[in-house]
Amino acid sequence: MKRGFLQSRLLTVLFWLAMSALTLLPVWWMFLVSVRSRADLFGKPSFLLDVSAMTWDNYAAVLANPTFQKYMTNSLIVATSNAVLVSVLALLAAYAMSRFALAGKDNLFFWVLTNRMAPPAVFLLPLFLMFTGIKLGDWSLFDTRLGLILLYCVFNLPFAFWLLQGIVDAIPRELDEAAYVDGASTFTVLTTVIFPLARPGLAVTGILTWVFAWNEYLFASTLTSVEARTITTGLAEFVTVTGTNWGQLAAVAMLTLAPAALVLALVQRHIVAGLTFGAVKG
């Protein structure tokens, strides 16, 4: 029995080591490329880090590059604005759906979810035509941060709404009623009772939608050209007809990965807590 237990434990450890290697090796390889000089890159390939030959030149070059700075700023603004906007709108929608008697509530909820069912690429051409065709004077949504923020809202809202609906449903309705009797308006109930109690769920919603917007490539590469380019699409610009600057490309990739990885590492416990919030009644 004990031997069987040890064998199964060993197999489990080996399996997860293999899975970790599969996931982390490309990142490790990318890091190795980012800290090697151009000459070293074309030497003998090795998975080991040669500390004596390590260089931070690629990072220095990338960070000093105004284009990279602009792309990074765009990504931060688009991802953060999207996360805030989506979380606020989804909370309001979830509260309304949870607490008020709306006609066709269930159908509306299903309709919102269907917006996530088609592959995003299906919407690409119509969106491109809308972004370029609808104009206010010379201004259009094409190649603007506002355009991307609104677009990501459209794609993130159903998921955020679905997530927060369960969380708001799990907050006892008696708390709203107690607050009403205590003299609160609907807005006061929302801000003083629902918002603080839904905070774990809101944090998860904000983080997941932030990561989605940060990593998004398809729409960002099609609906922006110069001004609103994000860092994910900017990566591709290191591959040119005259060659590829692998070292700088890897450095940019590492810098792109870092914020998302950092955020997820810091809050992964809350994500699990938020996703399971309300799943079991206390």
Added chain:
Amino acid sequence: MSRVTLEGVGKSYGAVTVLKPLDLDIADGEFLVLLGPSGCGKSTTMRMIAGLEAITAGTLRFDGRDVTQLHPRDRNVAMVFQNYALYPHMTVADNIGYPLKVAKVAKAERQAQIEAAARKVDLTPYLARFPRDLSGGQRQRVALARALVRSPGVFLLDEPLSNLDAKLRVAMRAEIKHLQRSLGVTMIYVTHDQIEAMTLADRVVLLNDGAIQQVGTPDEIYDDPANLFVAGFIGSPPMNFLAGTATGGQFSAPGITGLPCPGTGQLTLGFRAEDTTVTEAGRFTGTVYEVEPTGEATYVVLQMGPHRVNLRCDKRFRPELGTELRFDLGAGQVLFFDTASGQRVR
């Protein structure tokens, strides 16, 4: 403090009527208990008074002012919920002070009122704690303090003791009654527990199937029930009922003959266990079915034809099972009801 008047107040969901029109006048400073079994409409009535349920018929007035369409926040009522509905993310002090904060009362004044309300319910040492760190009884006090803090016109309590253990329930019952008397506030209290109703109320409103069965003081409800439902609901053990026939002013049923009665036809005799006297000269007879000593008394269950009745006897009384027992009732201790309609026959 407020006088509360319900004029034909009713509740319907489409074609389904859950509460038939109620007429009720609750005096300023009165302790009124809405009593009834689950689903009788007592909580719905309270929620309509609070403004948490829409009133679909009739008019609700506070001190003569029509409040039927007012939002709960504009009614100046306070409510204690069955599960207390304390805000879990706020401390006890913040919970108690919430109505004042919403009303934008200045911080210093708010603090003073929080402390005063906490003192009234002995919560001062717990002000910095969160509800999750409190016992059931302490949470209940927080809910009471939150209701007290802004001196509302009407206090509404929806089964506030039902989540407490039996001992704590008795203690809190006395505290609530004392609080109501000392503050002189109008209190409307919902319960399905007849002991709570009898011990707390100035007046009891007994509801069943969305309609008032009887309104009266606890003594009136107990001694002079209006129908079979009221007679059977109030009292422990419940009133004994024997269905029989009345002819020429004489009532007959298994074990009973020639009992003077009003009316004729199919009647049901009702009497309480504590009004019976076991005596050899008794007019009524039955067979001992079971004996139930409770410490303070012995209850004897008698089989009388198809019916079983309870007699309250001396605590040392132990009759043999299966023996015949005779008992009697005083003249004012028998009640008659029309068997078909359930209404009292006087």
